[in-house]
Amino acid sequence: MxxxxxxxxxxxxxxxxxxxxxxxxxxxxxxxxxxxxxxxxxxxxxxxxxxxxxxxxxxxxxxxxxxxxxxxxxxxxxxxxxxxxxxxxxxxxxxxxxxxPLEAEVQRALRIAHWRALNVLPPYRVERKASSVAAHFRGISPRRARSTRGALELLWMPLTANGKLQIIPFKMGLEIRLSGxxxxxxxxxxxxxxxxxxxxxxxxxxxxxxxxxxxxxxxxxxxxxxxxxxxxxxxxxxxxxxxxxxxxxxxxxxxxxx
Ligand SMILES: [Mg+2]
CATH class of the missing domain: 3.40.50.1000 (HAD superfamily/HAD-like)
Known part of the structure; x- marks a missing residue:
C-alpha cells in the first residue's frame, strides 16, 4: 500500500x-x-x-x-x-x-448517564469526560461485553430523545456524547x-x-x-x-x- x-x-x-x-x-x-x-x-x-x-x-x-x-x-x-x-x-x-460549551440540560443528562452506567459496570470501567460518558469493556469476555452493551443502550437511550446526545460504539466500549x-x-x-x-x-x-x-x-x-x-x-x-x-x-x- x-x-x-x-x-x-x-x-x-x-x-x-x-x-x-x-x-x-x-x-x-x-x-x-x-x-x-x-x-x-x-x-x-x-x-x-x-x-x-x-x-x-x-x-x-x-x-x-x-x-x-x-x-x-x-x-x-x-x-x-x-x-x-x-x-x-x-x-x-x-x-x-x-x-x-454545554447547556445545563446536557450536563444534567450526562450526570444521569454516568449514574446509570455505574448500575451495570464497576467505577473503573466508567469514564466521565467533559462532554461524554464512556463505558470500557477492555478485558471483559465478548459475551459479557455484548450483554453489558445491550443493558447500557437501554439505560442511555431515553437520554438521547431530544437529539442533544448520541450513543456511539467504539472498539471495546460504548459512549454517550454531545451530538454534532x-x-x-x-x-x-x-x-x-x-x-x-x-x-x-x-x-x-x-x-x-x-x-x-x-x-x-x-x-x-x-x-x-x-x-x-x-x-x-x-x-x-x-x-x-x-x-x-x-x-x-x-x-x-x-x-x-x-
Ligand atoms: Mg483509536
Missing part, C-alpha cells in the same frame, strides 16, 4: 506547512486494559519529534480527554496540538484548553488547504475524520484487516505506521532543503 502513496508525499514535500493528524489508541499505540498504562509503539516518539521539528503541524485527535493524553505522553518534549473528547476539546502546545461534535470538526479546524494533510485512525469514530479530509488531504485506515471505510488508503500497525512516518520525514527533509 505504501508505494501508492508516492504522489501524496511529493505534495508533503511541496507544502510549506503540511498537517499530520493522528488518532492515539489502536493507531500509534496498542490497546491495553488500563488506558493510563498505554504507551506508543516503540519508535513512534522519535519519529514524531523529527516530524514536529520539520515544519509539519502535528495534532493528536482522540476520544480521550486532552489532559489525560498529555499525561500519558508526558515525555513528549516537542510541540503538538491535542483535540480531546472527539474534538470537543482543543489543547494547544502551551497547555491552554478550549471546550465546546466529532473528529471531523477537529480535522476541519486543523487543516489548511491546499497544504498537504493526512489523518491516521483505526476506529469507527475515525470515519468522521476520514470523511472530513476527503478531497482535501488523505485519510488512512490503520488496521490489521481491511473493512468498509471512508479512508483512501490502508496500512497495518505498527510496521507500516512507522514506515509511513519515515516517508513523511524523508518528504519533510526534501521540503527543508528546497
Amino acid at each position: 505504501i508505494p501508492a502513496l508516492a504522489p501524496f508525499f511529493s505534495w508533503v514535500a511541496r507544502s510549506k506547512e503540511p498537517a499530520l493528524m493522528l488518532d492515539f489508541d489502536g493507531t500509534i499505540a496498542p490497546f491495553c486494559d488500563n488506558p493510563l498504562s498505554v504507551r506508543p509503539y516503540h519508535g513512534i516518539r522519535e519519529r514524531l519529534r523529527l516530524i514536529a521539528h520539520s515544519g509539519t503541524r502535528l495534532a493528536m485527535i482522540t476520544g480521550r480527554p486532552a489532559s489525560q493524553l498529555k499525561r500519558v505522553l508526558n515525555d513528549w518534549d516537542f510541540p503538538f496540538n491535542v483535540f480531546g473528547c472527539h474534538g470537543a476539546e482543543e489543547m494547544r502546545p502551551g497547555g491552554d484548553i478550549t471546550r465546546v 461534535v466529532s473528529k471531523a470538526d477537529a480535522v476541519r479546524r486543523f487543516i489548511k488547504p491546499p497544504e498537504a494533510s493526512a489523518y491516521l485512525g483505526d476506529d469507527r469514530t475515525d470515519e468522521d475524520a476520514f470523511g472530513a479530509i476527503r478531497g482535501k488531504g488523505i485519510g488512512i485506515l490503520v488496521s490489521r484487516t481491511i473493512r468498509p471505510t471512508m479512508a483512501s488508503a490502508w496500512i497495518t500497525p505498527p510496521d507500516e505506521v512507522l514506515g509511513f512516518l519515515d516517508l513523511w520525514i524523508r518528504a519533510a527533509r526534501v521540503k527543508l532543503s528546497t
